[in-house]
Amino acid sequence: MGRVSNMQFFERFKRAFAQYLKHNLKLQIGLTLLTALILAILITPIIRGIKFGREDPLTIGIFERYLPPSFKHPLGTDLFGRDVLIIVLEGLKNSFLLGIETGIIATLIGTFVGVTSGYKRGIYDAILRTLADNMLVLPVWPILVILALYVRINDMLSFSLILAVFSWAWIARTIRAQVLYLKEMPYIDLAKVSGLGSIEIITKEIMPNLLPYIGVGLSNAVISAILMESGVRLIGLGPPTVMTLGLLIQYSINWGVLSLGMYNIILPPIFLIIILFASLNLINIGLEEQFNPKIKKITGE
Amino acid sequence: MKTLPHVSKTVLYYVIRRIIIYIISVYVALTVNFFLFRMIPVDPLSMHFQMIQQRYGYTVPGTDQIIEHYKKIFGYDKDLFTQYINYMKELILHGNMGISFLAFPKESQVLIMQALPWSIGLLGVATIISWSLGIILGTLVGWWREKKISSSIYSVALCLCNVPYYYLAIILVLFFGYMWAILPPSRAYSPHLTPSLTLEFIWDLIVHATLPSLSIILISSLGWLISTRALVITILGDDFLTFAHAKGLKKIRILNRYVLRNILLPQTTGLGMSLGFVFSGSFLVEWIFKYPGVGELFSRAIGSLDYNTAVGIVSISTVTVLTANLIIDLLYPFIDPRVRYG
Numbered sequence: 001m002g003r004v005s006n007m008q009f010f011e012r013f014k015r016a017f018a019q020y021l022k023h024n025l026k027l028q029i030g031l032t033l034l035t036a037l038i039l040a041i042l043i044t045p046i047i048r049g050i051k052f053g054r055e056d057p058l059t060i061g062i063f064e065r066y067l068p069p070s071f072k073h074p075l076g077t078d079l080f081g082r083d084v085l086i087i088v089l090e091g092l093k094n095s096f097l098l099g100i101e102t103g104i105i106a107t108l109i110g111t112f113v114g115v116t117s118g119y120k121r122g123i124y125d126a127i128l129r130t131l132a133d134n135m136l137v138l139p140v141w142p143i144l145v146i147l148a149l150y151v152r153i154n155d156m157l158s159f160s161l162i163l164a165v166f167s168w169a170w171i172a173r174t175i176r177a178q179v180l181y182l183k184e185m186p187y188i189d190l191a192k193v194s195g196l197g198s199i200e201i202i203t204k205e206i207m208p209n210l211l212p213y214i215g216v217g218l219s220n221a222v223i224s225a226i227l228m229e230s231g232v233r234l235i236g237l238g239p240p241t242v243m244t245l246g247l248l249i250q251y252s253i254n255w256g257v258l259s260l261g262m263y264n265i266i267l268p269p270i271f272l273i274i275i276l277f278a279s280l281n282l283i284n285i286g287l288e289e290q291f292n293p294k295i296k297k298i299t300g301e
Numbered sequence: 302m303k304t305l306p307h308v309s310k311t312v313l314y315y316v317i318r319r320i321i322i323y324i325i326s327v328y329v330a331l332t333v334n335f336f337l338f339r340m341i342p343v344d345p346l347s348m349h350f351q352m353i354q355q356r357y358g359y360t361v362p363g364t365d366q367i368i369e370h371y372k373k374i375f376g377y378d379k380d381l382f383t384q385y386i387n388y389m390k391e392l393i394l395h396g397n398m399g400i401s402f403l404a405f406p407k408e409s410q411v412l413i414m415q416a417l418p419w420s421i422g423l424l425g426v427a428t429i430i431s432w433s434l435g436i437i438l439g440t441l442v443g444w445w446r447e448k449k450i451s452s453s454i455y456s457v458a459l460c461l462c463n464v465p466y467y468y469l470a471i472i473l474v475l476f477f478g479y480m481w482a483i484l485p486p487s488r489a490y491s492p493h494l495t496p497s498l499t500l501e502f503i504w505d506l507i508v509h510a511t512l513p514s515l516s517i518i519l520i521s522s523l524g525w526l527i528s529t530r531a532l533v534i535t536i537l538g539d540d541f542l543t544f545a546h547a548k549g550l551k552k553i554r555i556l557n558r559y560v561l562r563n564i565l566l567p568q569t570t571g572l573g574m575s576l577g578f579v580f581s582g583s584f585l586v587e588w589i590f591k592y593p594g595v596g597e598l599f600s601r602a603i604g605s606l607d608y609n610t611a612v613g614i615v616s617i618s619t620v621t622v623l624t625a626n627l628i629i630d631l632l633y634p635f636i637d638p639r640v641r642y643g
Binding site: 026141143145146223227230231234235236249253258259260261263266267270273274277278281282285 | 337338341456459460461462463464465467468471472474475476478479480486584585588589599600603604611615
């Protein structure tokens with residue numbers, strides 16, 4: 001009766017995904033870029049080991065400051081004589097982790113709210129929908145600044161919790177719309193008639209069909225988290241102990257790297273973030289094209 | 302009115318309801334802003350003295366009296382509710398946002414009013430240019446969507462459309478401002494000039510605004526390009542267009558009369574929405590270019606914990622968004638006959 005066990009479900013999903021991958025150039029490029037970035041993060045310790053042995057390239061004053069790019073320091077050194085390549089990779093890792101952390105939290109909240117309010121309707125739905133709609137028109141940036149100031153966050157987790165507060169609303173809205181649509185499908189009626197409870201219907205019949213939307217929501221939330229983080233960092237808020245790409249950009253601007261014309265320090269973090277955005281965006285659009293035939297018609301591939 | 306009594310009554314109800322919702326939202330937004338800032342546990346002076354204590358091990362004599370005096374002047378010695386009533390009374394009756402800490406004896410709204418024209422000038426012009434550019438490019442890309450070049454432009458746009466403006470700003474400043482030193486990297490006009498209506502000053506303004514506006518235009522036009530292209534392609538599939546083709550109309554005429562006209566309507570609404578978001582979208586661009594607008598003021602206000610100014614800026618930008626939404630909601634049914642007042 002349309003029931004699929006988890007095993008079968010993932011098998012099916014995997015097969016479908018492989019097929020999409022074959023036909024969708026955007027998905028291919030996006031995933032390649034993302035894999036490259038993840039690989040870069042993973043091999044950071046190896047690069048570090050080969051280049052510097054047991055020296056820690058992140059200790060202050062270990063090398064001369066502002067060295068130009070060379071074989072030993074492909075991106076030169078910064079104001080404190082640290083190796084820029086390693087800092088940038090370290091920052092990439094932390095930015096990525098922060099984005100994923102925030103993305104997962106926001107997606108969990110958004111999916112929960114979206115599914116329950118779409119399925120339950122009534123006053124609960126009305127309240128949550130108003131809340132989500134209002135979250136979407138808030139001037140996020142100033143409020144984020146206030147919060148970052150107010151909470152004086154020192155660890156990544158609370159920082160990503162704060163960021164997640166501003167990302168769940170969009171996900172909740174898309175998921176809710178999808179749930180409203182799915183709820184009217186005949187197979188859900190069939191499931192109801194055959195005596196499945198609400199929770200079973202949600203988890204077994206509705207959730208699998210939501211997965212692509214959840215995926216798109218997740219990668220959107222990751223993008224917006226990294227974006228918000230680097231913005232907040234730029235005016236000097238957020239946990240100062242964790243090196244992220246945003247913090248690196250802020251530091252280099254404060255050091256006067258721009259007026260010194262030291263492109264080797266300021267450009268790598270910016271380009272890495274842009275590549276990260278581009279890859280996530282491509283994956284997003286690729287997924288949406290595959291799952292939403294209407295969009296496919298519009299994008300006209 | 303006489304001919305359409307039924308319609309006008311519905312319209313009236315709709316307008317009244319919408320305006321009441323607007324007033325409530327503005328009130329709630331102002332209240333929330335007030336409490337958000339007032340609940341921040343640090344005040345600027347205690348933080349300053351604490352920093353001196355920590356860094357130099359020196360206690361400023363009379364610290365407590367100074368802080369007490371400051372609280373009295375700013376009205377923080379009363380309880381929160383009284384503060385709230387006073388703040389709202391001053392704001393609504395006199396348009397007064399409280400004393401600023403940045404430029405002490407001045408009031409916050411004076412500072413904000415000085416910064417506002419710069420922001421509106423820079424961002425307004427940039428938004429309108431990128432809107433027109435995006436629509437033209439989007440229409441062309443949609444019209445020739447089979448061509449290789451169109452799809453590559455589109456893909457690039459998709460990749461880059463949500464890169465924040467300030468990244469591009471940093472790149473532009475680095476190259477054009479410092480490395481090649483073609484354009485001024487900061488400020489709104491050269492320090493040796495005084496604002497006046499001379500040709501020299503206006504030229505100086507334009508030169509200084511080039512980089513900041515370019516960093517907004519280059520990216521936000523991509524967003525307009527994408528949405529325009531989507532609209533064009535939906536319209537191209539419509540029956541009336543097939544009919545126009547069948548009538549043997551010239552392509553340029555179809556593009557002009559049939560396609561562009563149908564795009565302008567939704568895109569004008571979009572423009573209205575985005576004008577509402579103009580402030581919050583580009584705070585950081587102003588900060589990077591030290592452009593004396595609202596965004597730069599906000600960063601400075603936060604830096605020195607000038608709460609009154611910061612609340613004022615956030616309130617103004619929230620109210621702008623809400624007002625833009627209200628205007629669009631009220632006007633849209635007039636512009637587009639397909640939408641009815643609900």
